[in-house]
Amino acid sequence: xxxxxxxxxxxxALASLAGLVAYTLQTLFADLGALSAFFNGRxxxxxxxxxxxxxxxxxxxxxxxxxxxxxxAVGVGFYTAAELYWAIELAPLGQQRFPSLADVLxxxxxxxxxxGLLLLFRSRIRATRVVWIDGLTAAFAAGAVSxxxxxxxxxxxxxxxxxxxxxNLAYPAGDIVLLALLFGAVAVGGGQVERSTxxxxxxxTLGTVADSIYLVQVARGTYVEGSPxxxxxxxxxxxxxxxxxxxxxxxxxxxxxxxxxxxxxLACGVAACGVLVASGWLVVNPVAVxxxxxxxxxxLVRLSLTLAENRRLLELTKGEALTDALTxxxxxxxxxxxxxxxxxxxxxxxxxxxxxxxxxxxxxxxDTFGHPAGDVLLFRLGRRLEAACLPHGRVYRLGGDEFCxxxxxxxxxxxxxxxxxxxxxxxxxxxxxxxxxxxxxxxPDDADDPSAALRLADTRLYAQKxxxxxSRDRAHEALVQALYEREPxxxxxxxxxxxxxxxxxxxxxxxxxxxxxxxxxxxxxDIGKLAVPDEVLRKAGPLTEEERSFIxxxxxxxxxxxxxxxxxxxxxAVVRATHERWDGAGYPDGLVGEAIPLAxxxxxxxxxxxxxxxxxxxxxxxxxxxxxxxxxxxSGTQFDPRVVDALAEVLATSAASDLRS
Numbered sequence: 001x002x003x004x005x006x007x008x009x010x011x012x013a014l015a016s017l018a019g020l021v022a023y024t025l026q027t028l029f030a031d032l033g034a035l036s037a038f039f040n041g042r043x044x045x046x047x048x049x050x051x052x053x054x055x056x057x058x059x060x061x062x063x064x065x066x067x068x069x070x071x072x073a074v075g076v077g078f079y080t081a082a083e084l085y086w087a088i089e090l091a092p093l094g095q096q097r098f099p100s101l102a103d104v105l106x107x108x109x110x111x112x113x114x115x116g117l118l119l120l121f122r123s124r125i126r127a128t129r130v131v132w133i134d135g136l137t138a139a140f141a142a143g144a145v146s147x148x149x150x151x152x153x154x155x156x157x158x159x160x161x162x163x164x165x166x167x168n169l170a171y172p173a174g175d176i177v178l179l180a181l182l183f184g185a186v187a188v189g190g191g192q193v194e195r196s197t198x199x200x201x202x203x204x205t206l207g208t209v210a211d212s213i214y215l216v217q218v219a220r221g222t223y224v225e226g227s228p229x230x231x232x233x234x235x236x237x238x239x240x241x242x243x244x245x246x247x248x249x250x251x252x253x254x255x256x257x258x259x260x261x262x263x264x265x266l267a268c269g270v271a272a273c274g275v276l277v278a279s280g281w282l283v284v285n286p287v288a289v290x291x292x293x294x295x296x297x298x299x300l301v302r303l304s305l306t307l308a309e310n311r312r313l314l315e316l317t318k319g320e321a322l323t324d325a326l327t328x329x330x331x332x333x334x335x336x337x338x339x340x341x342x343x344x345x346x347x348x349x350x351x352x353x354x355x356x357x358x359x360x361x362x363x364x365x366x367d368t369f370g371h372p373a374g375d376v377l378l379f380r381l382g383r384r385l386e387a388a389c390l391p392h393g394r395v396y397r398l399g400g401d402e403f404c405x406x407x408x409x410x411x412x413x414x415x416x417x418x419x420x421x422x423x424x425x426x427x428x429x430x431x432x433x434x435x436x437x438x439x440x441x442x443x444p445d446d447a448d449d450p451s452a453a454l455r456l457a458d459t460r461l462y463a464q465k466x467x468x469x470x471s472r473d474r475a476h477e478a479l480v481q482a483l484y485e486r487e488p489x490x491x492x493x494x495x496x497x498x499x500x501x502x503x504x505x506x507x508x509x510x511x512x513x514x515x516x517x518x519x520x521x522x523x524x525x526d527i528g529k530l531a532v533p534d535e536v537l538r539k540a541g542p543l544t545e546e547e548r549s550f551i552x553x554x555x556x557x558x559x560x561x562x563x564x565x566x567x568x569x570x571x572x573a574v575v576r577a578t579h580e581r582w583d584g585a586g587y588p589d590g591l592v593g594e595a596i597p598l599a600x601x602x603x604x605x606x607x608x609x610x611x612x613x614x615x616x617x618x619x620x621x622x623x624x625x626x627x628x629x630x631x632x633x634x635s636g637t638q639f640d641p642r643v644v645d646a647l648a649e650v651l652a653t654s655a656a657s658d659l660r661s
Contacts, residue, residue, distance in 0.1 A: 009057060009245055016050035016238055019043055024231040031226070040226045045087065047234035048080040054241030068119035069244050075112030076237055082106040083233075117200070120247070133305060137298040141268035144275045144291035175208035196247040203239035206232045269299045324397040326375055327382035335396045335404055339450040342406065342443060352406065352443040353393070353414050356457040357385075357425055358465060359401035360435045361570070364513030368432065377434070381425050388424035392417055403436075414440065433569040437465040493610055498522040500606040500650070501599075507646040508598070518599040521574035525603050528558030528575070555579050556588050574599045578607070583637045593640075601640040605631060605647050608639070624651060 026032065026039045055073035059066055082105030090102060210232035217223035272295035279289050322334040330338075342352045359381070366374035378401065385403055386395045393407025405421055418440060425436040439460030447453040501522040505515050555576050562572030577591060577600035584592035612627040622630070628648055635644040 009054070012050060012053060012057075013242060013245065016047060016054070016241070019047050019050070020231070020234055020238055023047065023234065024228065027226060027228045027231055036226055040230070041087070044230065044234065045080075045084060048083055048237060051234065051237035051241040052076045052080045054238075055244050058241075058244035058247075065120055065247060068116045069247075070116075071112050071119060072116030072240060072244070075109045075116060076240060078105050078108040078112065079237065082109070133298060133302045137265055137268045137295055137302060140291050140295040140298055141271045144272055144288050144295055148275050148278065148288035148292075175204070175211055194246075196243040199239045199243035199246060203236045203243065206236040206239065210236065265299045265302045268295050272296050272299070324382075324399075327379050327397045329382050329386060329395055329397045329403075331396060332398045335398065335406065336450060338394065338406055339453065342408075343449055343453075346444045346448055350408060351445070352408055353417070353440060354443060354453050354457055355405040355418060355421065355438050355440040356398075356454075356461045357403040357405070357421065357436045357438045358461055359403075359425060360437055360465070361433050361513070362401040364517065364570070365432045365434060367511070367514050377427065381427060381434070384424040385421055386424075388420040389417060395421075414442070428569065437461055439464060493614065494523055494526070496610045496613075497525070497603065497607050500610065500647070501602050503650045504602050504606060504643065504646045505599070507650055508602070508643070510598070514599070517570055517574065518602060520568070520571045521578070521599050522603050522606070524558065524562065524568075524571060525575050525578045525607065526554070526558070527561055528554035528556065553588070573597065574603070576600075578603045580604070581638045582640050586638075596640075598640075598643075601643050605639045605643045609647060609651075 023039050023043050026036065052073065055069060055076050059070035059073045082102045085105060086102045090100065210229060213229055214223060217229070223229075272292040275288050275292040276296075279292075322330055322337075324331040339354065342350075342354075346352075362374065362377070365377060378397070382395070382397055382403065385405075389395050389405055389407065392413070393405050396404040396406070398404055403425065405417070407417060418438065422436055422438065425434070427434040439457040439462070441447055441453050441457045441460070443453060447456050498519055501518055502515065505518045510518060555578060559572040559576040562568040562575060574597050576588065577596050580586035580589065580591040580596045580600060582593060582596070582601070584590050609627050609631060612622045612630060613624070615621045628651060631639060631644050631647065635641045
């Protein structure tokens with residue numbers, strides 16, 4: 001169904017409000033004859049029909065909360081039908097109010113309004129069980145207060161048969177349930193009150209007040225038709241009709257954090273206590289006492305749930321304070337606590353091993369594969385370290401790429417445990433190698449307090465790290481020296497390739513370990529030629545197929561040579577790919593495009609440029625312009641276009657002119 005246009009609804013609402021104001025004003029005057037009859041008849045019932053039309057049009061508009069407003073429209077329709085039946089069938093006969101079809105229609109208003117409100121607030125609220133208890137508490141409290149006031153008033157002023165008394169009590173009972181439902185819904189919603197909720201609250205309050213005053217006046221014989229009291233019923237229904245069109249699509253997400261933690265149970269508890277205290281001094285009906293008692297019970301349940309939740313949150317907070325969020329391992333705070341306990345136990349003759357670990361190669365891994373991949377690696381290594389050391393000791397993550405082991409262990413078992421820990425913190429893959437350095441301290445042999453133990457372990461850790469760095473440098477320097485001995489003339493060529501590769505690498509925003517790896521790979525990219533026979537390497541004429549295969553194998557041989565040194569395995573992977581081509585026609589693996597390591601692509605272009613600028617047995621040196629032109633001609637086939645552009649930019653600068661000298 002097409003949605004109704006807002007101007008239609010606006011006109012209906014404006015006309016209804018104007019009619020309500022006019023009707024209310026005329027009730028303030030004495031009998032105006034035909035004018036009063038017009039207002040008490042046509043205008044009064046037109047207002048009721050207008051309220052029903054607003055609700056019905058809202059339900060038929062196809063917008064959100066359609067079912068809720070459909071139920072409410074039916075309830076308002078029953079109320080309007082009851083008024084019309086009274087006016088058409090009963091009023092002309094001069095009959096007084098007694099159980100009749102009109103009462104059935106009047107009372108049918110309540111269950112449909114209940115259903116509509118439940119549907120309406122259910123679609124708006126997503127709350128915890130604690131907040132639902134708040135809603136139930138508010139409903140009990142509202143019911144207790146309403147029952148204490150309304151039920152006694154009706155009982156005191158009502159007489160006659162059981163049917164008459166029951167009918168008269170049904171009205172305040174329906175109003176009490178409505179008010180309890182509304183207050184409960186507001187409490188569950190965390191106190192977030194929208195315009196539609198305010199209008200509904202006003203409507204229900206007006207209806208409750210009007211019903212209560214009417215029942216008392218009828219019982220006392222003081223009710224006069226056309227008095228200001230009569231304006232309350234159409235006002236109540238019009239508030240419901242207006243609420244229908246003020247209800248927006250935004251949902252109110254109830255939460256116990258949306259209001260002071262104990263405000264609702266505290267206010268409801270005070271109200272319930274007031275009813276119970278009043279019952280000791282005044283005559284309060286049993287319904288109010290039962291509801292007040294239920295309110296106190298709900299408050300106690302709410303407080304017990306809050307206590308349990310706070311205890312759970314406290315335990316969770318304690319756990320989070322001592323746990324590393326990424327790996328789930330104990331953190332530095334937990335280490336300091338456990339280390340203090342370990343030092344305190346030294347007097348009992350116990351011995352402890354404290355070892356600090358720092359990953360080698362992790363920064364390069366992070367820079368190459370990204371921080372999310374780095375986090376996954378840290379999680380995996382942390383779990384492997386834990387599996388390797390448990391149940392003999394506890395492992396910790398101290399932050400960054402630092403881990404720790406604390407174990408009650410003798411010196412005899414320390415070596416085995418440290419080997420397992422180092423193996424757990426090692427990982428290798430395509431283009432990366434992760435190892436670790438460590439510093440170990442025995443308690444009490446090396447230190448007997450936490451601060452001294454940590455300082456000594458940290459000192460030993462970085463001493464080992466520096467020693468490994470020096471060993472790695474010595475290893476690659478020895479290989480380079482062997483290459484120089486084989487081909488003395490290659491030294492100048494390699495130095496130019498290294499310098500040019502570093503300049504291009506920085507132009508491509510490489511830094512840190514990535515730039516260091518590029519430098520070593522550029523220096524060692526021809527190391528595999530140590531395995532190529534001299535007669536092939538120095539041959540002036542064309543190579544045979546067999547000789548060509550020797551040349552093509554030199555990158556694989558270079559990788560094998562470098563892989564013998566763990567610290568140079570990553571460099572070996574780059575060296576293997578330095579003769580791959582961008583279009584996939586290279587060797588030894590036929591890699592294509594971005595699958596070739598960036599460092600290898602840089603070295604390939606810089607090596608080719610340097611070779612073209614040198615005099616060779618089979619070709620004369622080219623000029624810079626010709627060499628760059630050749631690189632650009634092969635860009636996109638042999639070389640990475642981005643690398644060629646970066647190399648051309650480096651050569652165009654004044655700094656690059658020094659490299660060409």
